[in-house]
């Protein structure tokens with residue numbers, strides 16, 4: 001690649017292979033003991049919360065975790081490279097953001113907060129993303145990952161790059177985070193291009209056919225899935241809903257199945273979208289895709305706000321997952337509490353993870369905010385304090401997100417043999433003073449301000465107030481410059497940008 005605005009990989013493309021990296025080292029294992037943690041949320045099948053706990057980390061994995069005395073007895077005389085005092089610290093599995101747009105991180109607080117979803121997407125978000133360059137995307141991904149690590153997010157399902165996913169992979173390499181990414185594809189442009197969209201942008205954004213889109217997505221999966229020692233997964237990601245044909249929705253799920261990976265797309269994101277779908281096809285979006293055979297266990301539906309009771313059972317039968325984004329729903333008025341069936345989905349056995357949807361739709365990349373919202377919104381709306389409790393909120397932010405990412409055999413809970421991806425909370429902090437039940441304190445009292453450290457793959461990526469491996473001041477400076485220029489290029493600083501839409505209402 002001619003452009004040199006972001007660091008290129010020093011080695012050829014076959015270095016992406018995880019096997020190559022795993023088979024080389026003959027070094028003795030690095031062992032860390034963190035002892036006497038005040039609490040440990042294991043988020044195992046019984047939601048165990050230990051008090052006075054210790055954890056042993058060997059290289060990238062959890063070698064042992066349990067009550068401090070038991071761990072001590074099991075490792076009597078054992079040698080550790082590093083011993084940390086866990087008193088006044090609490091441990092929690094790293095958060096998994098089940099739906100985020102890393103390529104949109106430069107659009108913080110650009111679009112109005114009083115528009116319905118479709119006008120917001122078609123007349124504001126799309127013209128902005130049409131102006132996003134590869135350089136913008138690289139710095140946006142670095143900025144977003146930095147925010148995630150500061151907020152305890154250790155893994156994500158990113159909707160994908162508008163260019164080559166290698167841009168995001170490079171940002172992941174620099175920061176050390178884990179995640180799913182891909183190439184964000186669509187194939188169904190509107191009949192007439194609205195203001196702010198150019199022919200060139202439409203050509204860049206929309207593949208000429210589902211077949212062409214799927215060929216490109218397959219090439220991306222083959223190139224990047226398993227990169228960086230397995231920290232990167234690459235999926236068959238598409239935008240979903242109106243900008244994608246039925247053929248692309250179904251084809252993405254089938255292709256992902258054939259490649260042994262997942263797929264994710266937006267669907268049933270608002271009641272308007274469901275009504276437009278009903279008007280055109282006589283059924284709601286999830287039913288429409290299912291009748292064409294496209295709903296499967298490797299699919300993560302982003303939002304899933306407009307879902308009927310029958311569709312809840314259908315999702316459970318098919319094993320499809322849902323990424324619920326509370327902040328995005330709040331900001332755009334998607335109706336999570338009015339029409340959303342997230343508690344019913346959980347009761348029916350559907351895996352519901354939590355997503356932020358990124359800074360454009362939600363304003364932040366903070367899973368703790370999503371946990372706080374989800375642990376209260378359904379209780380309040382239904383006047384039932386036992387609906388979607390703090391316990392379920394923590395599961396949604398960790399193990400259920402890991403299940404959505406099809407990664408729960410390695411992440412999402414603190415169990416022996418799993419990856420050492422976790423957060424340490426500083427309990428000598430006003431937010432934790434005093435507390436009795438750590439779960440309630442985590443969800444209703446604490447914020448990310450008390451996160452002391454974020455670990456991924458046994459490495460400390462955030463500590464002492466700094467994300468390591470990056471120059472945060474430089475990222476902030478660069479992001480400010482690039483974002484201001486993109487807003488100008490997209491014309492979003494001007495008067496008269498549409499606030500309603502009729503796009504896709506009829507025709508394609």
Ligand SMILES: [Zn+2]
Pocket residue numbers: 099100101159266302357
């Ligand atoms: Zn989204």
